[in-house]
Amino acid sequence: MRLYALCDQELLDNRGLSLEEFLDTAKLHNAEILQYRNKNADIAFIKQQLIFIRKNYDGFLIVNDAYELVDFCDGVHVGQEDLKAIDEDVFKAVKILRSVISKEKILGISTHNEEEVFQANEMDLNYIGLGAYRDTATKKDISGVLGSKLDEIASKSKHLVAAIGGVKLDDSFSSVTYHVIGSGLIK
Template sequence: MQLYALCDQDLLDKKGLLLEEFISIAKEKNAEIIQYRNKNADIAFIKQQLIKIRKIYDGFLIVNDAYELIEFCDGVHMGQEDLIKVDKDLFVAVKIIREVIKKDKILGISTHNEKEILEANEMDLNYIGLGAYRSTDTKSDVTTVLGEKLDHLASLSKHCVGAIGGVKESDEFSHVTYHVIGSGLIL
């Protein structure tokens, strides 16, 4: 299992942790991917943070939602609610994003149930995030906790799967490629 570290700016700020400190911890834990998520900043600040991360981290760098900043990272991750902002038809939304980021960049989306996984199987993606596995402090809007159903659901995906939401490094899954560990848990 590989580590996908989720660097959430709001959580870093809440804990009084510098971005550089988080990146250092992620590197010590051999994180293969870091996703930078900032739901409250303007695009200029997010760009600045991506540039800062790129200077000190040479693994895969994913940005959450801000696909217009793709030139500063290796890929983009979109939640279901953020895809709808691109287009009400999720298939069209993924096509639009793929056209912007091109084939050589990574594209992943969040999924939460069998229906979303089966839809994702028909999309031009590199991976899906699947969860939430457990309740988590990093997102207040988690309504469904998959628990032991997560591994079975992951087996339905034709894409690589990252287990999301309350995941710990010690968790074991048969059909999951990445443990997506949030800012609060990687510390």
């Protein structure tokens, strides 16, 4: 299993954990990628957190949504709704994002079903997040849980696939490159 650690600031705050504690746990589990997500802070705070992570973590660093901060990390991850906020046409939105973040940076998007995976196959991406695998308390807006269908749908992607949503350290997939785990790391 290859680990993609999702560091959600709201979850850290709710559990009284520091960013440093999360990084220690991610390193303990050999996380290759860390995504920093903060849906509530201003850009200056997110930038400060990215700088701290970069100083204390050697793996790939991805920022969620805040593509204007891509110079402080290795790439950007964007959800479907956030893509549509850039442009209603998700293909155009990815082209806009790619022009902003350049080819040297990682670009990933969330997908939730076979149709979105097929759309992603036509986009200039490095990976997709696919899920939710199971229900999770950290996401309130899960529209559909894929369960055992996740692996089959993942096999249709031309991009690397990161399983998202309720994934646990002991889950096993054959068509998935990364397990994205956030709350499961910090119990």
